[in-house]
Amino acid sequence: MRTEAAAAAAPLAKVRPARRLEGAGPALLVPSALYVLVMFVYPFCYGVYLSLRPGKGEGGLSVANYLAFFLDPWQARTIWVTLSLAVPNTVLTVLLALTVAYVMRRGIWLERTITTLLVLPIALGTVLVAEGINGFYGPKGWLNQLLLMAGLPDPIRLTHNYTGVMIALFVQHFPFCFLMLLGYISGIDPALEHAARVLGARPWDVFRRVLWPLIAPGAAIAFALVFVMNFGVFPSAVLVGQPAGATRTIAIAAYQQAFEHYDMSMASAIAVIMGAGQLVGLIIVLLLRGRLAATGVATMGAGKR
């Protein structure tokens, strides 16, 4: 009896010190808050400050860098170049990932193997993927050799241009987007689909009326994240693109200012503009998602599970 009572009391005794820690909750945030402050907030603010002090740092604050960027067509067009890569690529990536994830939502044959294959590019890193793309899609790559053997007169140019970057971005971002959407879609209670079917919905009606409204908020987040990653494209644009022309993205412009012209102030300004572009994309997508939510579409928690 005594030992039983002691055993029963033991967990209670353990609870007490934990309770005393309750008030200390905010204090536990300090290390991470400090990290964010030192590693993100300060450099970010310093970058913005730097961008507002053109030249070698003499004189007061000025927006000269920003004016220079937008007035120089060679620089300003990088925004357009970046958008022309980022927007179509994001649409393509999300649409394809959505399609594949939707088809796989109830499990398919060899699902693990297929998922592993689809996800592999995440593990490989940008440079290796770029090398692979050059080896496969390049002028002397396997694809072109096959096509030449099949009787094509000239190799098709698929690398070191716009197409090359599109392929590289797709290969890198598809797995991430696919995994995110698969998790989202397979989390929807299958009984909803069954209920809709029995009520008279054909497969397309099921998608349009039931599943898409539930998937849309997740698809919006996936779209926003892929867009942000695409907007900041740098290695792919250099390695399989045409960094001096068709794929001179805004990140390349910033890099050149920083490490070819050693104009950190101007580079900072371009980086801030790039960040602003990503933020604008994010805000547009989230506003659209908010409108979906306002119509009740984003009411989450599909079913009971």
Add this chain to the structure above:
Amino acid sequence: MAEQIGSLHFRLTKRFGGKTVLDDFALEVRGREFVTFLGPSGCGKSTALNLLAGLIPPSAGEIWLDGTRIDGLPPERRGFGMVFQNYALFPHLTVFQNIAFGLELRGWPRAEIAGRVRQMLDLVQLPGFEDRYPGQLSGGQQQRVAIARALVIQPRLLLLDEPLSNLDAKLRLEMRTEIKRLHADLGLTCIYVTHDQAEALSLSDRVVVMREGRVMQAGTPAEIHDRPQNLFVADFMGYRNFFSLTVTGGDPDGTVVGRAGPLTLAGRGAAPLPPGAAGVAAVRPEDVAVTGEPPGPNVLRGRVRLTEYLGREYDLEVILDSGQTVKARVAQPVAVGSTVGLRLPAERVVILLSEDGGGGIP
């Protein structure tokens, strides 16, 4: 209200991988009938319902509805209604939109949909809930909406897959009555799946007890309850006391007598049992009575080992000299350790064929 069906008959087999979950399950359901598939989890009852709905394809078999073969039709063209265990309401649609869903797909005009949805909400006693979302409703309210959504399309057949198992005990009783009322008022033909024998008995015209994809017994609730045909059904329907015996004789009226060690037991035979056959006598705790009679045929003596107070009655666990325990439910308390006589009324004892091949006494 609903378009009446004459009869639905089917014969279905379903295998998942190498496992047969439904083994040549055949039944005929008549119009307006309330049929329940009853069994423990994994007995194939839900699979059978999903096959009837067309949500999964059968491995073999046919489904005929009034002379038309329908097992090739996709679920959306069968015109059935279905109510799910977890309600399966569309979380992004309001109550109104959930109920209107089937009508919209059928191209009903807006004004008519509105009137009909309101009518359905009255029917399930949820008037004024049109603009709520499912997440804002209690479990019982959600299930009412789910029933309204299934009924609004005037289904030829209503399939219910454990619709009450997510509700608390009080609500379950309330909704059970509700379903019974809807079935009677609307003249629906229903197939109901449950593992709860009380639900099956109270709702059904006919109960089909299933085990491992096979029908163990089909009959009226009274037949299933009072005349189980095998040990599995007896055990499932609440027979708790089993005595292995050897048949010694019987009467043409169906009474069978057997010896279980020192005991002589008489009961109703579930099947013709010739003398010498191995049988099992089964009796419910509720049918065991405390008696002052001396031991004899159908009267046992034992020592009370445990009593449990249930509010109105007491559950006794009595240990016999043979070491076997007998469970009894009695009105008067009996002291633990005392010796009692127990009578097993012959008309309440069922004598079944022993299933040594099939697992023996459960």
